[in-house]
Amino acid sequence: MPETVTTPSDSASARPASTSGATIQLENLTKSYPGSPSPAVEDVSMDIKAGETVILVGPSGCGKSTTLKMINRLIEPTSGRIRIGDEDVTDMDPVKLRRKIGYAIQSSGLFPHMTVAENIALVPKMTGWSKSGVKDRVEEMLDLVGLDPREFHGRYPRQLSGGQQQRVGVARALAADPPVLLMDEPFGAVDPITRDHLQDELIRLQHELHKTIVFVTHDFDEAIKLGDRIAVLRERSHIAQFDTPEAILTNPTDDFVSGFVGAGAALKRLNLTRVRDVGIADFPTVTVEDPLQSIFNKLRDGQHNELLMLDRRNRPYKWLRRGDLMRAKGSLARAGQLVHDTVTRDATLHDALEAVLTDSGGRVAVTGRRGEFIGVVDMQTLMNSVQELLEADRLAAMEHEHDLEELRSHRTEQELEGGDGGL
Amino acid sequence: MNFWEYLGTRHQQLLTDTYQHASAVFQCMVIATLLGVLIGVISYRSGWGGSLAITSTSAILTIPSLAAIGLLIPLVGLGVPPTVIILTLYGLLPIVRNCIVGLRGVDPALVDAAKGIGMSRARRLLKVELPLAWPPILTGIRVSTQMLMGIAAIAAYASGPGLGNEIFRGLASLGSANAINQVLAGTIGIVILALLFDAAYVLLGRLTISRGIRA
Numbered sequence: 001m002p003e004t005v006t007t008p009s010d011s012a013s014a015r016p017a018s019t020s021g022a023t024i025q026l027e028n029l030t031k032s033y034p035g036s037p038s039p040a041v042e043d044v045s046m047d048i049k050a051g052e053t054v055i056l057v058g059p060s061g062c063g064k065s066t067t068l069k070m071i072n073r074l075i076e077p078t079s080g081r082i083r084i085g086d087e088d089v090t091d092m093d094p095v096k097l098r099r100k101i102g103y104a105i106q107s108s109g110l111f112p113h114m115t116v117a118e119n120i121a122l123v124p125k126m127t128g129w130s131k132s133g134v135k136d137r138v139e140e141m142l143d144l145v146g147l148d149p150r151e152f153h154g155r156y157p158r159q160l161s162g163g164q165q166q167r168v169g170v171a172r173a174l175a176a177d178p179p180v181l182l183m184d185e186p187f188g189a190v191d192p193i194t195r196d197h198l199q200d201e202l203i204r205l206q207h208e209l210h211k212t213i214v215f216v217t218h219d220f221d222e223a224i225k226l227g228d229r230i231a232v233l234r235e236r237s238h239i240a241q242f243d244t245p246e247a248i249l250t251n252p253t254d255d256f257v258s259g260f261v262g263a264g265a266a267l268k269r270l271n272l273t274r275v276r277d278v279g280i281a282d283f284p285t286v287t288v289e290d291p292l293q294s295i296f297n298k299l300r301d302g303q304h305n306e307l308l309m310l311d312r313r314n315r316p317y318k319w320l321r322r323g324d325l326m327r328a329k330g331s332l333a334r335a336g337q338l339v340h341d342t343v344t345r346d347a348t349l350h351d352a353l354e355a356v357l358t359d360s361g362g363r364v365a366v367t368g369r370r371g372e373f374i375g376v377v378d379m380q381t382l383m384n385s386v387q388e389l390l391e392a393d394r395l396a397a398m399e400h401e402h403d404l405e406e407l408r409s410h411r412t413e414q415e416l417e418g419g420d421g422g423l
Numbered sequence: 424m425n426f427w428e429y430l431g432t433r434h435q436q437l438l439t440d441t442y443q444h445a446s447a448v449f450q451c452m453v454i455a456t457l458l459g460v461l462i463g464v465i466s467y468r469s470g471w472g473g474s475l476a477i478t479s480t481s482a483i484l485t486i487p488s489l490a491a492i493g494l495l496i497p498l499v500g501l502g503v504p505p506t507v508i509i510l511t512l513y514g515l516l517p518i519v520r521n522c523i524v525g526l527r528g529v530d531p532a533l534v535d536a537a538k539g540i541g542m543s544r545a546r547r548l549l550k551v552e553l554p555l556a557w558p559p560i561l562t563g564i565r566v567s568t569q570m571l572m573g574i575a576a577i578a579a580y581a582s583g584p585g586l587g588n589e590i591f592r593g594l595a596s597l598g599s600a601n602a603i604n605q606v607l608a609g610t611i612g613i614v615i616l617a618l619l620f621d622a623a624y625v626l627l628g629r630l631t632i633s634r635g636i637r638a
Contacts, residue, residue, distance in 0.1 A: 072539060074535065074538055074539055095429030095541050095542070095543050096541070097541075098538070098539060098540060098541035099540070099541035100541075101541075103536070103540055104541035105532065105536055105539065106532075109532055109533060109535070109536030109539075110536075111533060111536075111537075111550075111551055112533075112555070112633075112635045112636050113555055113633035113635045113636045114633070114635065114636070115555045122540060122542075123540050123541060125540060126542070126546075156633075156634060158635060172540065173540070182539075182582060206510065247455075252543060
């Protein structure tokens with residue numbers, strides 16, 4: 001894969017163009033340990049496309065971590081082949097191989113005796129980047145993961161929060177611009193809120209970088225949120241189902257998968273669709289600078305009995321109902337209800353539903369990048385779009401099944417013919 | 424003659440002895456550290472290897488130093504050789520043990536991470552494992568040095584260098600005018616040297632232990 005290797009010369013000259021992902025092929029990978037009767041991983045084959053995020057998910061002890069560690073050969077496979085790009089790496093020098101594969105683990109794995117900058121610089125230094133190249137790269141990576149280089153450069157890992165450590169861990173994994181990134185339950189040890197942020201960050205990063213990511217987790221919701229495709233693994237890393245999150249949610253192949261998906265598949269489906277994909281409705285607005293009289297008039301004339309008041313920077317501020325101004329005796333300061341929750345267009349329908357349910361009026365304001373008002377989403381819109389989504393999924397699943405059946409009957413026919421020929 | 428007068432008249436001799444004492448301990452500590460860390464690095468990854476290293480070094484320590492030095496005289500003669508051998512051997516134990524404990528105490532997840540980002544075996548040891556194990560190793564070195572300060576005094580029995588000569592001379596002529604002064608001067612000299620060395624180690628620790636793992 002000559003196009004994906006970053007050579008020292010081009011990285012030294014200037015900021016190297018980012019390397020995008022490479023394909024990964026696992027062929028009949030097996031790992032058995034001496035002394036144990038059944039292999040830890042048995043006969044796993046998997047084709048991962050370039051630039052794809054694949055999640056390995058399964059109960060603990062199912063061998064998903066072992067499978068991941070065989071890709072960078074931290075665990076040597078007993079048999080089987082691994083191909084990255086067009087290169088068979090099964091017998092390559094593991095040290096060289098690992099420098100081309102980013103690796104991020106739970107609890108970040110940062111070296112506590114090195115500063116943040118030293119940690120990030122490790123792999124570029126080992127692969128022979130120039131001093132100034134490494135220095136620029138460190139700044140760039142800190143920027144990329146949303147940490148201010150000037151502030152965090154010289155800090156030690158123990159001076160960072162768990163979430164910040166994890167960001168640095170990801171920065172270190174990406175520092176030498178590897179085409180492939182392996183992540184072993186990287187967000188397992190942080191609190192739920194931070195985990196949510198880190199997941200969003202990873203989605204954003206992947207949007208920019210298009211690496212091939214293999215991500216191990218036991219959290220199915222995390223898998224749905226991050227994965228382009230999900231491999232649900234049962235014991236010995238047998239693949240129960242390897243498909244898109246939509247397909248797994250709406251059409252699990254067997255009881256094991258549906259058991260793992262858990263209850264509320266329809267609710268989880270909400271995580272796969274973003275607010276930008278559903279209809280955002282207009283809503284009459286006024287601003288705090290409008291004269292009181294015009295607000296009165298608008299409320300009285302309009303078909304709507306409610307207005308959204310925006311602040312000076314066009315951000316949602318207050319919901320105003322017809323009666324509110326009367327009750328507040330004409331004082332704008334006291335009238336109406338403060339807007340306490342908004343969503344962005346990138347928010348999932350799940351988040352939007354949450355906001356709608358907690359709002360007394362049954363709707364939530366959608367805001368743009370700088371918090372400016374774009375429109376609203378209400379209960380009716382959400383329900384309609386969810387029904388449409390589920391219907392579409394059902395159709396797709398039926399089609400898929402139909403295709404499979406056709407293929408099967410086709411095969412049986414062929415086998416029958418072949419059998420006849422043999423007799 | 425009181426103690427102060429004694430110091431005044433003999434300060435030349437005392438300073439020479441002190442210097443030789445410090446120099447012998449220092450040089451033997453350097454050898455013991457290099458050897459101890461080497462033994463630790465070689466043996467820490469195997470269960471029985473580590474136990475063997477710790478047991479054999481502690482076995483050496485149980486031999487009374489006076490007996491050991493006496494036994495060495497017929498083999499290597501008098502003077503510097505038995506002193507260096509004894510000091511180095513006795514200095515090994517705390518260093519070997521702390522080195523093994525320190526290296527084994529490095530978080531396996533960090534070793535895994537080091538492997539995972541493509542560090543070779545040697546680089547892992549030099550850049551990750553030894554720096555993380557350094558604080559306990561340095562503690563071992565401190566303990567060793569304290570111990571060697573005392574043991575070095577016994578080297579005078581084999582005509583070795585150092586403040587032990589003062590002590591032995593005093594003990595040999597107990598009852599004479601300067602006997603107590605000689606023993607006192609030798610002992611106090613050793614205590615002062617030990618304190619100075621310890622201060623130096625504290626400084627060394629400040630300089631060599633990364634701020635990221637300093638307690």
